[in-house]
Amino acid sequence: MLRFWSIKVLRTVLTLWFVVTFTFVVLRTSGDPMMALLSPDALPDEIEQFRRQWGLDQPLFVQYLRYVGQMFTGNFGESLRTHQPVIEIILDRLPATLLLGLLSFALAAIIGIPAGVVAAVRRGGAVDRLLMALAVFGFAVPNFFLGICLILLFSLMLQVLPSSGTGTFWHLIMPVLTLGTATAGTLARFTRSAMLEQLEKPYMRAAMAKGVPAWKRIYLHAFPNAAIPIVTVIGLNLGQLIAGSIVVETVFAWPGIGRLLVSAVSSRDLAVVQGLVLVIAFTMVMANLIVDLVYGLLDPRIRGGAR
C-alpha cells in the first residue's frame, strides 16, 4: 500500500519538475528572457532590477535552481500589460473556469453514464444504435462550431439566451452545454464498453440463475464493477475539458483562465502564459494523482502490483 502511494506521488513530483524544466528551456531557447518577459520600452534600471530579481546575473545552473524554486512557490512574476502579479490575475479568473468546468462535467456525467448503461443493456438494438450515433456526433462536432450554432439558434433566432458574458444562470447554459457535449459522448461510449465487459462475466449469469431481478443485476452487480475503469477516464477527460474551455471561453467571452490564456498568447504576455501553463499542469497532475489513488482504493488488486 505504502509502496503504491509513494510511487504515485514520486511520479507526480517528477512530472511537475518536467513541466517547470520545459518552461525554463523554452524561455531560454526563445531568446533573451529579459526581452521576452519585459516590454521593449523597459527602462535600463528596470531591466537591471529585473535581472537581479530573477537572478539572471548568476550562472545558468544557479538560475535554473532559483527558477524551479520560484515556480514551486507560485512566484510567476508580473504581467507585462497590467503589472499585476501573475498569480493574482490567475486566481482572479480561476473561479469562473472551475464553475464552468464542474457544471459541464456534471452535465456530461448525468447524460453520458446512464446513456452508456442503457446502450449496453440494449446492445445491438435501436436504442443502442441511436445513443451511440449521438455519442459519435457529440465528440466529433468541433466545440467552437457547436458554440456558434447554439448562439445562432438561441441568441439570434429565438433570442432567449445571452450570447456572451457572465452573471446570471442564463449565461451559463450555452457554455456548459458546449463544453459538456464532447465529454458526454466519450463517457457514454466508455461506460457502454465497460458495462458490456461486466455483463458478459460468469457472475452475471450466476446472479440471473439465482433469480436476482434485472435492475438489481445491472445497477448493483455490474455497474459498481464497471465504475472502476470509468473513474480513470474521468481523469483523462479533465485534460479534454481544459483544452475545451480554452476555446469555449473565447466563443462565449467567458472570463476564465482559458480566455486569459488565449489573450496572453495573442499579446505575448509571456509571464502570464508561463504562470497559466504551470497552474493548469499542476491542477491536471494533481487530479490524475487523486484519480490514481481513488482507483487504488476502489480496486484492491491495483495496490498489490507495482504500477
Next chain:
Amino acid sequence: MKKRLPVSVIIAATVLGVIIFIAIIGNVFTPYGVTEQNLLARLKPPAFLGGPEEYPLGTDRIGRDMVARLVAGLRMSLLVALAGTAIGAIFGTTIGFIAAHFRGAVEEILMMIVDFQASLPFILIALTLLAFFGNSMTLFIILMGLFGWETYARLARGVVLSAAAQPYAKAVVALGARPIRLYTKHILPNVASALIVQLTLTFPQIILLETSLSFLGLGIQSPNTSLGQILGSGRDYLSTAWWISVFPGMLIFIITLSMSILGDTLRDRLDPMLKQRNT
C-alpha cells in the same frame, strides 16, 4: 468471415472521397480567386437565400467569394493535417524503436518525455510554444507533427519489445541482419495495421487542433487561409452573415465525423483484440 460494410461507413467514405477530390482539383466552381475582393459585393448571402447568382455561397466581409475561400481553406486544413500526421507517425515510431532497441537509460528518458506529453492537453503545449516563439508556418507545421507522436512511440516500443522475444526476430538477427533491417523490413510490417488505425484516429484530432488554433487567431495567418480561420473571421458577423462561419464549420464537422466513423470501423476490422472490448 467479413461482414458487409454498414451504410454509415459507405456514406462516410464517399463523402470523404468527394471532399479530398475537391481539395485536389481546387476551385473550378467559380471564376474568382481566393483573395479577389469586390467591395461592392460585401457580405452577400448565398444564391439560394436570394443572393446574387455569381456567388453561390455568398461573400465575406470584403467581398471575397466564399466558394473560393472554402476550397482554399479546405486544401490548407487537409494539407497541414496530413503533414502533421505523417511527421508525428514517423517521428513517434522511430523514437519507439530507439527506446526499445537501446533499453536502459535511453528508454527511461524517452518514456519519461512520452509520459510528460501525455499528461498535458496538447493545445497547452502548442499555445506555450506559439507564445514564446511567435507564429510562423514552419513552427505551426512542427506543432501539428508534435501532436500524437507519443502514442506512436508507445505503440512501436511495445510491439518491438514483444516481437524481439519471438522466434522470427531471433532468426533474422541470427542470420546477420542489422537492427535497422530487422525494424524496417520485419517488424514494421507487423505493426502496420495498428499504425494505420492510429493514423485514422490522429488525423481528425489534428484537423480539430489546427482549426481550433486558427479559429482563435493563433494558427494559419492571412493571406493563407484554413477552414478554422474562415470560421473565426465570421464570428463578428454572426447576426448579419452567418454563412461565413457556418459553411466552414459544417465542412470541418463532416470531415471529422467521417474520419471517426471510418477509423472506428478500421479498428474493429484490423484489431480483433480491441473489437472484443468495444462491441
